[in-house]
Amino acid sequence: xxxxxxxxxxxxxxxxxxxxxxxxxxxxxxxxxxxxxxxxxxxxxxxxxxxxxxxxxxxxxxxxxxxxxxxxxxxxxxxxxxxxxxxxxxxxxxxxxxxxxxxxxxxxxxxxxxxxxxxxxxxxxxxxxxxxxxxxxxxxxxxxxxxxxxxxxxxx
Amino acid sequence: xxxxxxxxxxxxxxxxxxxxxxxxxxxxxxxxxxxxxxxxxxxxxxxxxxxxxxxxxxxxxxxxxxxxxxxxxxxxxxxxxxxxxxxxxxxxxxxxxxxxxxxxxxxxxxxxxxxxxxxxxxxxxxxxxxxxxxxxxxxxxxxxxxxxxxxxxxxxxxxxxxxxxxxxxxxxxxxxxxxxxxxxxxxxxxxxxxxxxxxxxxxxxxxxxxxxxxxxxxxxxxxxxxxxxxxxxxxxxxxxxxxxxxxxxxxxxxxxxxxxxxxxxxxxxxxxxxxxxxxxxxxxxxxxxxxxxxxxxxxxxxxxxxxxxxxxxxxxxxxxxxxxxxxxxxxxxxxxxxxxxxxxxxxxxxxxxxxxxxxxxxxxxxxxxxxxxxxxxxxxxxxxxxxxxxxxxxxxxxxxxxxxxxxxxxxxxxxxxxxxxxxxxxxxxxxxxxxxxxxxxxxxxxxxxxxxxxxxxxxxxxxxxxxxxxxxxxxxxxxxxxxxxxxxxxxxxxxxxxxxxxxxxxxxxxxxxxxxxxxxxxxxxxxxxxxxxxxxxxx
Ligand SMILES: Cc1cc2nc3c(=O)[nH]c(=O)nc-3n(C[C@H](O)[C@H](O)[C@H](O)COP(=O)(O)OP(=O)(O)OC[C@H]3O[C@@H](n4cnc5c(N)ncnc54)[C@H](O)[C@@H]3O)c2cc1C
Ligand code: SF4
Numbered sequence: 114x115x116x117x118x119x120x121x122x123x124x125x126x127x128x129x130x131x132x133x134x135x136x137x138x139x140x141x142x143x144x145x146x147x148x149x150x151x152x153x154x155x156x157x158x159x160x161x162x163x164x165x166x167x168x169x170x171x172x173x174x175x176x177x178x179x180x181x182x183x184x185x186x187x188x189x190x191x192x193x194x195x196x197x198x199x200x201x202x203x204x205x206x207x208x209x210x211x212x213x214x215x216x217x218x219x220x221x222x223x224x225x226x227x228x229x230x231x232x233x234x235x236x237x238x239x240x241x242x243x244x245x246x247x248x249x250x251x252x253x254x255x256x257x258x259x260x261x262x263x264x265x266x267x268x269x
Numbered sequence: 270x271x272x273x274x275x276x277x278x279x280x281x282x283x284x285x286x287x288x289x290x291x292x293x294x295x296x297x298x299x300x301x302x303x304x305x306x307x308x309x310x311x312x313x314x315x316x317x318x319x320x321x322x323x324x325x326x327x328x329x330x331x332x333x334x335x336x337x338x339x340x341x342x343x344x345x346x347x348x349x350x351x352x353x354x355x356x357x358x359x360x361x362x363x364x365x366x367x368x369x370x371x372x373x374x375x376x377x378x379x380x381x382x383x384x385x386x387x388x389x390x391x392x393x394x395x396x397x398x399x400x401x402x403x404x405x406x407x408x409x410x411x412x413x414x415x416x417x418x419x420x421x422x423x424x425x426x427x428x429x430x431x432x433x434x435x436x437x438x439x440x441x442x443x444x445x446x447x448x449x450x451x452x453x454x455x456x457x458x459x460x461x462x463x464x465x466x467x468x469x470x471x472x473x474x475x476x477x478x479x480x481x482x483x484x485x486x487x488x489x490x491x492x493x494x495x496x497x498x499x500x501x502x503x504x505x506x507x508x509x510x511x512x513x514x515x516x517x518x519x520x521x522x523x524x525x526x527x528x529x530x531x532x533x534x535x536x537x538x539x540x541x542x543x544x545x546x547x548x549x550x551x552x553x554x555x556x557x558x559x560x561x562x563x564x565x566x567x568x569x570x571x572x573x574x575x576x577x578x579x580x581x582x583x584x585x586x587x588x589x590x591x592x593x594x595x596x597x598x599x600x601x602x603x604x605x606x607x608x609x610x611x612x613x614x615x616x617x618x619x620x621x622x623x624x625x626x627x628x629x630x631x632x633x634x635x636x637x638x639x640x641x642x643x644x645x646x647x648x649x650x651x652x653x654x655x656x657x658x659x660x661x662x663x664x665x666x667x668x669x670x671x672x673x674x675x676x677x678x679x680x681x682x683x684x685x686x687x688x689x690x691x692x693x694x695x696x697x698x699x700x701x702x703x704x705x706x707x708x709x710x711x712x713x714x715x716x717x718x719x720x721x722x723x724x725x726x727x728x729x730x731x732x733x734x735x736x737x738x739x740x741x742x743x744x745x746x747x748x749x750x751x752x753x754x755x756x757x758x759x760x761x762x763x764x765x766x767x768x769x770x771x772x773x774x775x776x777x778x779x780x781x782x783x784x785x786x787x788x789x790x791x792x793x794x795x796x797x798x799x800x801x802x803x804x805x806x807x808x
Contacts, residue, residue, distance in 0.1 A: 132660055144328045148336060181657070188655030193342040200656045205339050205646040209331035211322040217645070220609045221664045228607035228665045239658040 121146045124174050128203040131180050133216045141206035141213070148202060162195030165257035169196045169250070185239065186246035190254075271297040271519055275559040275807060276542065278528050278572065280304055281382025283779040284563035285510035286416055286796040288520065290803035291561075297519040301555065303378035303547055304524030305357050307385060307508060310500035317493040317612055317642045330354070330497075331644065340647040351386060352497045358385045362527050362547060365692060365699040367567065372592070372704035373743035374567055378547075380524065381508035382565060383746055384792055388495075388617035389477040389504050390636060391422045391793040395434045397629020398678075398787035403756045403765040404801075406434050412797035412804065414438060420505040421483040422475055422793075428460070429472035432623040432632060432789075440480045442473040443489055446614040448605050448639035448668060453620060455604075455728045462727065468625030469724050474618045474636065475793075477505040493642045495616040526553060529697055530576040531560060531775075538774050559774045563799065566590075566748035566780040570687045571700045573752070573769075573781075578689050578698060586688040587761055589681030590704060591750040591786040595740040596718055598673040600725050600732040602639075605669035612642050622673070622724070624717065630678055633717050634788035640670040651736075671730070675721060677714065679786040681750050682707065704742045714739070747791045749780035767802035778802055 114122075125145035129137035137145070162170070169187060173180040173196055187197045207213035222228040272295045277284050280302040288298045311330065312323050321327045332338045333353030351359065358379040367374050377383040393413050396406045417438035425442045426435070445453065456463065456471040463469045478499075479488045489503040502509055514520045526544040534540045542555040562569045570587055577585045622635030640648075645663060648670070652659035684705045689698045718737060725732045754763045760771035763782045769775040778799040780791060 132657065140326060140328050144332070181655075184655040184657055188659070189653075192650075197650070197656065198341050201341055201646055201650050202339065204649060204656065204660065205332060205644065206328050208645055209321065209328045211318070211327070214318070214321045217660070217664070218610070218612070218667070219664060220607060220668065221661055222607040225607050231665065232662065235658050235661060236654075239654050242655070 118146055118150075120174075121149050124170070124199070125203055125206075127174055127180065128200055129207055129213065131177060131184075132200070132204060133207060133213050135213055135216060137203070137207070138210045138213055140210045141203065144206050145203065163257065164261045165254050166191070166195035168253060168257060169194065170199065172250075181242055182246040182249055185242040186250045189243055271295065272807075273297070273558060274299060275561055276301065276555065276557045277561045277563055277778075278302070278542075279382060279563040279565065279568070279779070280380055280507060280511050280522070280524075281377070281563060281565055281779070282384040282507045282510075282792050283565075283795045283799040284561070285381075285507045285514060286419070287561055287563060287778045287799035287803045288514055289419070289510065290415075290800045291807040292514065292517050292519055294803065294807050296807050297521075298514075299521045299523065299555070300514070301523050301526050301528055301542065301544065302380065303362060303527050304380040304522075305360055305378050306380055306524075307357060307498070308354055310498065313500035315492070320494070320497075338644060340644075340650075342650055354497055355386050358383070363550065364527065364529075364697050367571075367700040367702050368690070369702040369743070370704070371706075371742060372590075372702045373741045374702055374748075375743065375746050376565065376567055378527075381506055381511060385498075385506050385508060387506070387792065388636075390618065390621075390790040391417075391420075391475045391477045392621075392634070392789035393434050393436055393797075394787050394789060394794050395432065395629070398632065398785075398789070400630055401785045403754055403784070409794065409797050409801060410434075410436065412800040413793065415800055416793065416796045419484070419510070420477050420796075421479045421486070422477055423473075423480045424475035425473040427472035428464075428470040429621060429623050431470065433475065439475075440483070443476065443478060443480050443615045443619065444491070445473075445619050446611040446639055446641065447608065448602060448610075448671065449619040449637070451602065451604050452637065452671075452728055452730075459727050463724060467720050467724055469720070470623040471620060471637075472623075474621045476615070476617070477793075478615060479503045479505075489615060491613045491615065493612045493614060493616055496643060523555075528564070528572055530572060530579050531557070533576070533580060533772060537772060539772050557774075559776070561776045561778045562769075562781075563778040566751065567687070567700065567702070569777060569779055569781050570751050571689075574687065574689045574700070575698055577771075578691075584688065585761075586686050587751040588683045588686045589750040589753060590685040590687055590702065590748070591679040591681060591783070592704070592742050593679060593745040593747045593786060593788060593791075594677040594706065594710065594714070594742060595745045596675040596677075596714060597738040597740060598675060598718065598721060598725070598732045599736045600671050600673060600730040601666060602669045602671060602728075602730045604729045607665050608668040610641050610668035614641060616641050616643075618674070622721075624720070630785070630787060632678070632788055634676040634790070635721065636674040636676070638672045638674070640667060640672065673721060673725065673732070675717060676745065676747075676788045676790070677710075677717070678788040680707075681753060681785065685750070687751055702743075706742065747780075747786065749783035749786045749791060752777055752781045753784040754782040755784065766805045767798070768806065776802055776806060
């Protein structure tokens with residue numbers, strides 16, 4: 114297995130644990146690698162990204178808190194970015210494959226009150242994480258955008 | 270002994286019922302079809318979760334070899350896509366696809382045609398909806414009975430009975446899931462208000478799905494796999510009808526041929542069909558005595574126009590193409606949050622709304638699908654949070670989500686045309702589709718959508734305005750018009766019994782001859798009309 118393949122497998126596993134608390138099933142790992150290896154299967158831009166996109170993915174891959182921040186940031190400010198695309202790919206693989214599909218299908222709250230209380234807490238918490246993510250990641254985003262510009266201009 | 274031979278083009282819903290009736294009446298039938306074959310059903314007894322555990326490569330089954338069912342951000346155009354194992358239904362042919370303006374045509378070259386992917390909604394038209402047709406419900410009624418008895422239709426004579434004229438062979442309805450039950454229960458408590466204030470009625474959908482065993486097919490077992498194709502044959506699709514035909518003496522099926530045009534003799538009779546083998550492109554011709562064109566409204570128009578063009582007619586134009594405008598209204602039923610969704614239930618619409626209009630023809634038809642086993646990643650990503658929060662929220666909302674699909678009627682108008690254009694490469698000509706909605710459409714849609722939002726609120730549901738989605742014309746795939754049946758008319762019309770006025774031995778057996786298009790899904794009427802034509806002209 115190449116280093117690159119090992120990294121994709123690790124990435125898929127980290128993302129799966131983040132979304133479901135469980136490791137990625139072998140079927141999901143295999144498809145995650147296959148999707149990355151086969152650029153003809155998606156739009157050329159889908160698996161690449163800007164420098165900041167790649168940085169966000171690396172932050173996400175590094176640890177759970179890193180991924181939490183990177184997800185919060187991209188969930189609001191980079192909704193079509195590389196990290197989000199990879200997370201959604203993992204979600205689609207997890208929902209198609211047992212046993213993670215069962216976890217995704219399972220309702221979380223037991224009561225309607227629990228749902229509404231959970232909603233308030235979740236929305237509040239997600240807002241707080243987003244604020245922190247801005248503090249940490251926005252400066253990096255600005256720096257990366259400036260650094261990326263000459264390359265983009267050259268490409269154009 | 271056979272009374273004679275009739276050649277049918279296509280194996281869709283219209284053609285299989287035409288062919289079956291002609292066979293029953295003593296004729297022999299040759300059916301020419303592109304006829305792409307469906308893949309064999311996998312693990313036919315497994316429910317949906319059984320597929321996820323039992324298949325060797327479930328991700329490939331659900332997302333597709335080329336990840337065609339993976340919806341990434343910015344790919345999102347519609348709320349759902351077709352599952353990979355149904356991709357064959359929409360595979361094209363080598364000939365150039367239509368060039369369309371204001372219309373998104375969907376064409377099938379599959380064995381069984383478009384209805385291999387249908388959701389089974391089977392609704393008869395009443396006299397108010399048939400206004401402007403040269404026939405009335407009584408003319409169609411025996412054919413509705415016959416089709417219903419062949420395919421099996423479930424439903425109930427409930428509040429919607431006022432919009433659905435009676436026909437024979439109605440089976441008891443399927444079991445509703447908890448979400449649908451709650452909606453119906455709330456409706457029964459608010460019935461008076463909804464009936465009086467909005468002219469709104471809710472009831473069981475009419476579905477071509479068996480609630481008890483019938484004609485050698487088993488009853489629905491609530492496997493929850495409908496979206497991926499019912500492996501039991503409980504949900505009727507035309508390929509089931511085709512299988513039955515193939516077992517009959519007097520029936521010949523010729524798949525793998527794309528009909529290009531037909532040729533006419535000096536007496537104005539069709540005498541030869543020119544086709545190509547779909548695999549090799551090699552030309553083949555078939556002599557014909559009588560021709561029934563059932564290639565779906567768009568492809569039938571294509572064949573008709575190409576034949577006219579070959580005969581040296583000035584560039585012909587057919588007008589009056591119709592389709593039902595659809596508006597999708599996703600909603601959340603607050604009474605269902607934090608409930609577990611029922612994977613083991615019929616997956617498509619279980620309930621239907623009827624909304625009275627100013628005239629019976631203006632009736633608006635709504636289909637209610639409660640969300641169960643469709644892939645959820647396209648929906649999760651549309652929530653306005655990070656993905657983790659969106660997923661956790663979605664899990665609690667899953668059973669509470671629903672989709673109301675609102676269907677509007679359409680009429681024939683001169684601007685909506687089908688024509689042919691010759692291409693520079695000297696190859697076969699291309700169909701050109703042009704569609705313009707009527708100017709008053711936006712106002713009408715706005716009024717109806719506003720009312721539906723209030724109706725849903727009365728039933729305890731929220732339908733966010735931002736998520737309401739106007740589908741492009743063509744997306745409903747209810748194509749009709751262009752060669753209307755009229756009592757008297759010119760060569761671009763047909764007789765009330767489907768005979769093309771331009772050619773003595775040509776019958777148009779699909780939606781091409783509908784003089785108007787009510788809001789209700791048309792396929793039950795397509796099948797009944799094809800049966801009626803065969804009964805009257807091939808007795
Ligand atoms: C997702 C989906 C859901 C739907 N749900 C409903 C519903 O719930 N209720 C409802 O009433 N309707 C529904 N419909 C619409 C319904 O499927 C169509 O109205 C119906 O299939 C039309 O049948 P048809 O026989 O007229 O034509 P088609 O289904 O288009 O069949 C055409 C046939 O002709 C053949 N053919 C085409 N061109 C050629 C050629 N050149 N040479 C040889 N053969 C050719 C094809 O192979 C095919 O067999 C749905 C459609 C879709 C796509
Ligand atoms: S629920 Fe759907 S897939 Fe299952 S048996 Fe019924 S119609 Fe077929």
